[in-house]
Amino acid sequence: MDADMTDQTNTPTSTPTSKDSKTGPAGLVGAGTEPGSKKPDPIVVADKITRTFGGLTAVDVEHVEIQRGAITALIGPNGAGKTTFFNLLTGFDQPNSGTWTLEGKSLKGVAPYKIARRGMVRTFQLTKVLAKLTVIENMRLGATGQKGERFWAAPFKFLWGKQEDAVTEKADELLARFLLDKKREDFAGSLSGGQRKLLEMARALMVDPELVMLDEPMAGVNPALKQSLLGHVKSLREEGRTVLFVEHDMDMVRDISDWVIVMAQGKIVAEGTPASVMADQRVIDAYLGAHHDTDLSELDEETLEAEVEAEIAQEEDAK
Numbered sequence: 001m002d003a004d005m006t007d008q009t010n011t012p013t014s015t016p017t018s019k020d021s022k023t024g025p026a027g028l029v030g031a032g033t034e035p036g037s038k039k040p041d042p043i044v045v046a047d048k049i050t051r052t053f054g055g056l057t058a059v060d061v062e063h064v065e066i067q068r069g070a071i072t073a074l075i076g077p078n079g080a081g082k083t084t085f086f087n088l089l090t091g092f093d094q095p096n097s098g099t100w101t102l103e104g105k106s107l108k109g110v111a112p113y114k115i116a117r118r119g120m121v122r123t124f125q126l127t128k129v130l131a132k133l134t135v136i137e138n139m140r141l142g143a144t145g146q147k148g149e150r151f152w153a154a155p156f157k158f159l160w161g162k163q164e165d166a167v168t169e170k171a172d173e174l175l176a177r178f179l180l181d182k183k184r185e186d187f188a189g190s191l192s193g194g195q196r197k198l199l200e201m202a203r204a205l206m207v208d209p210e211l212v213m214l215d216e217p218m219a220g221v222n223p224a225l226k227q228s229l230l231g232h233v234k235s236l237r238e239e240g241r242t243v244l245f246v247e248h249d250m251d252m253v254r255d256i257s258d259w260v261i262v263m264a265q266g267k268i269v270a271e272g273t274p275a276s277v278m279a280d281q282r283v284i285d286a287y288l289g290a291h292h293d294t295d296l297s298e299l300d301e302e303t304l305e306a307e308v309e310a311e312i313a314q315e316e317d318a319k
């Protein structure tokens, strides 16, 4: 969906989800597991994407398709090219060669904020919340699609005052959903690492994206907030959105992914369901090692919320 300032709705789309698909997780059962395999209903298709830094080929992806309405994990060892690939898809870096599309439309040469408005939004490994702005101000900026390009319009406030009200209303709804409403007027710089991740995710939703790309959402997040973040990611899929995330936390990958894509040395080397990829001896040898077998404990929602709040309070006391 094209998410500009006039479209502030948050209506779930009718795209397939893991719940309603008769063909298994997000329609992916039966999809081929060879690297670059065709998907039944891809939202993103990328071809022959390369990115070199000096003599180093950081990304060399022949073909990849991301299934609409699914949660896809992008995993691989350090330096495999995952973040660089994210940067390329979202316009934050330019490839040496290659083409890629969102909803069938080319994104080559399109600026990041325009890509965000077209429905593809990302978060960063090191969060990019603006420390000297308040939480609500960060959220309002999210409505512009990852760029403060609307600042130029400040003198014409009378023209967009109503839109601003709608933006603020939407921001407040999201802050409540992400349990950040009590932090509304605090500087983002005063938030804990986990809260910043929540704020980034909430801010990404301001443009009502079809595809949310999360770069290591669990890094540096305490266990209770992790559970909360997992719940939020799952709820994105329930709303019909597509999620692509980079993560080293294999518990998270196993717990929420419909599909896993493995990168190594810039290339896609394996694809499949979490179970099949994690049972693949080559993937275990190259990447997973011995720590791929623990399950996340299930917490009921009430316990979870209480724990999140307790941990937030604890972190605040520690400041």
Ligand SMILES: Nc1ncnc2c1ncn2[C@@H]1O[C@H](COP(=O)(O)OP(=O)(O)OP(=O)(O)O)[C@@H](O)[C@H]1O
Pocket (backbone or CB within 6 Å): 053, 056, 058, 076, 077, 078, 079, 080, 081, 082, 083, 084, 085
């Ligand atoms: N701006 C840059 N300049 C030079 N080299 C870079 C740059 N960005 C990335 N690289 C190199 O490209 C390779 C891929 O890096 P990238 O950060 O994409 O890997 P990654 O899979 O995301 O790793 P990690 O899991 O550690 O985040 C690495 O060798 C890295 O050093």
